[in-house]
Amino acid sequence: MSRNRARTDTIVLVSILVAVLALYVASLYSTQIKGIAFNNLVSNIRFITDKILFPIIIGSIASAILNHIFPHKYRSYILAGSGIIPILNALWIGIFKNRSIYETLYTGLAQYKSGMTLGATITYLIISPYNSISLIILVVFLFGFKTSLIIYGSLAFIAFASGMFAEILQYSKFLPKSAMISRRDPNFNLADEISEDLQKFKKCLLSRRLLFKHLKEIVLDYLVVLKVVLKWSVLGVLMAGLIGGALKEKEIDFFFGEGVFSAISILFLAAILEIFSEGAIILAYMFYHLTGALGTAFLFLIMVNVIDFLEISDFRHIMGKKISAYYLFMPLVLSLIFTYILN
Amino acid sequence: MKIELVYANTKCPYLGSKFLEIQEILLDYPDKEELKMYDIMDLDYETVYELSSKYGFLTVPMIIVDGKVIYRKIPSISSLLFTLENLKSNKCHEIEREQILLY
Numbered sequence: 001m002s003r004n005r006a007r008t009d010t011i012v013l014v015s016i017l018v019a020v021l022a023l024y025v026a027s028l029y030s031t032q033i034k035g036i037a038f039n040n041l042v043s044n045i046r047f048i049t050d051k052i053l054f055p056i057i058i059g060s061i062a063s064a065i066l067n068h069i070f071p072h073k074y075r076s077y078i079l080a081g082s083g084i085i086p087i088l089n090a091l092w093i094g095i096f097k098n099r100s101i102y103e104t105l106y107t108g109l110a111q112y113k114s115g116m117t118l119g120a121t122i123t124y125l126i127i128s129p130y131n132s133i134s135l136i137i138l139v140v141f142l143f144g145f146k147t148s149l150i151i152y153g154s155l156a157f158i159a160f161a162s163g164m165f166a167e168i169l170q171y172s173k174f175l176p177k178s179a180m181i182s183r184r185d186p187n188f189n190l191a192d193e194i195s196e197d198l199q200k201f202k203k204c205l206l207s208r209r210l211l212f213k214h215l216k217e218i219v220l221d222y223l224v225v226l227k228v229v230l231k232w233s234v235l236g237v238l239m240a241g242l243i244g245g246a247l248k249e250k251e252i253d254f255f256f257g258e259g260v261f262s263a264i265s266i267l268f269l270a271a272i273l274e275i276f277s278e279g280a281i282i283l284a285y286m287f288y289h290l291t292g293a294l295g296t297a298f299l300f301l302i303m304v305n306v307i308d309f310l311e312i313s314d315f316r317h318i319m320g321k322k323i324s325a326y327y328l329f330m331p332l333v334l335s336l337i338f339t340y341i342l343n
Numbered sequence: 344m345k346i347e348l349v350y351a352n353t354k355c356p357y358l359g360s361k362f363l364e365i366q367e368i369l370l371d372y373p374d375k376e377e378l379k380m381y382d383i384m385d386l387d388y389e390t391v392y393e394l395s396s397k398y399g400f401l402t403v404p405m406i407i408v409d410g411k412v413i414y415r416k417i418p419s420i421s422s423l424l425f426t427l428e429n430l431k432s433n434k435c436h437e438i439e440r441e442q443i444l445l446y
Contacts, residue, residue, distance in 0.1 A: 076399025114395035
């Protein structure tokens with residue numbers, strides 16, 4: 001059974017509010033903290049809010065439009081089959097929809113159960129929490145274009161390598177075989193389908209009633225995406241503000257900098273935090289902004305979702321113990337190598 | 344009208360409540376002759392094979408009416424009812440135009 005996420009959300013929110021309150025009370029009584037910690041907290045929150053507001057609004061609009069116009073029926077063709085092609089396709093298919101961690105997990109598991117290869121499933125699960133258009137825009141605005149390219153390049157490499165290696169291990173019988181592998185429908189022609197759909201789309205644009213209806217759907221989609229993004233962003237901003245406000249520069253470097261202990265503390269934080277993609281990006285940016293350690297921020301980014309998936313018991317129920325262990329081990333080893341290189 | 348719904352039994356507040364909403368709408372829909380609901384986590388491979396050989400990859404949610412997949416995403420209630428009504432009155436042209444951006 002899955003854990004009650006609503007309860008988890010409340011616990012996270014309450015603990016952050018308690019921590020902020022404690023910091024405020026401490027700043028009233030302690031001469032050392034007074035005037036520094038709370039001011040830092042407020043200025044950090046302001047700094048990060050200024051940075052994320054615009055990309056969140058733009059990103060959510062882009063995500064709602066893409067989600068609405070992308071026919072999800074193509075997934076069966078794009079992700080079916082075996083070998084390297086479905087793994088490569090799994091790298092980009094997530095761009096069309098901002099999925100919550102649950103949606104990503106259940107879509108991935110459903111597709112795995114109905115024949116997507118293990119490699120494509122693992123690739124999909126690793127990269128999809130971060131490659132929706134709204135999150136790409138957020139990362140680019142926060143980290144800058146070049147650093148974002150490095151982040152997404154590394155993420156894509158880890159997702160791809162983990163997927164490919166899983167296929168090899170499955171072939172060598174180290175990992176259990178999938179119950180079924182779906183084949184591509186030979187009668188399905190993607191180009192023909194797209195051109196036919198474009199024709200229908202043009203006709204649809206001519207009808208005012210339908211156009212208005214679809215615009216309404218896009219606005220509703222936008223509000224849903226915005227609600228999810230804002231909720232996790234607020235948590236991210238508060239946590240980032242807290243870390244920046246409560247810890248001194250030396251402590252920040254020690255816990256979230258470039259050293260080995262930083263990697264351990266980041267992994268610990270990734271294991272205990274319930275923050276999901278938007279919040280994780282904001283927190284990772286705060287680590288990067290405060291310490292300049294891109295590798296450590298990247299480690300947090302990738303492991304926070306990997307561990308979160310593993311905590312949901314349905315993952316182990318469908319994938320089994322061996323694949324679950326591999327799913328933790330492989331991205332962890334690869335991200336530690338990338339952490340070292342990027343730092 | 345034969346309706347099938349593929350979903351996941353999840354306690355995620357957003358996803359869970361949406362699935363529940365769709366389930367309720369379909370359960371109360373007066374013109375259904377048969378309603379089958381499949382929880383992806385509990386499905387045996389025989390049923391998975393049968394469903395995915397007919398409809399391609401299973402996604403959550405997936406709403407199938409009379410053997411035709413009409414949604415692979417969570418639809419708004421108004422959109423779902425509109426499509427069901429048009430399917431009932433056999434207005435395929437309307438549905439096709441409606442579905443192109445939603446399916």
